[in-house]
Amino acid sequence: MSVELVIATPLLLLVLLLIVQFTLWSHATHLAQAAASRGLAAARIHEATAAEGHHAASSLLDSLGTATLTEISIDVDRDTDLASARITGRATSVVPGLHLPVRAAASGPVERVVPAVPGARNGGASR
DSSP states (O other), rough: OHHHHHHHHHHHHHHHHHHHHHHHHHHHHHHHHHHHHHHHHHHHHOOOOOHEEEEEHHHHHHHHHHHSSEEEEEEEEEEEEEEEEEEEEEEEESSOOOEEEEEEEEEEEEEOOOOOOOOOOOGGOOO
């Protein structure tokens, strides 16, 4: 019985640590995706800049805390047609030697102001 206990206990603890590790990785991935979405939303606004998107993503991560997501890199791009935000980092490690990467990205078209068509009502919809 003691030999079985000596073998089973470390294996049970390792499985428990792996479950905690993958839970932390999942949470870090959700944080990165939320930051990428927030950065994209700020960068794609009419006349916004990539710096505003970077600031929005960074301030969201600051407010949520960076204990779960470490080594964070934020990259926001914006041109005339498309905005994108990419967040990379690493999940906090509880299993020695296991460093799981975290990546999230969001992209979408830049908002444009379209001049109204004379005589059109309700956004150009006809009745």
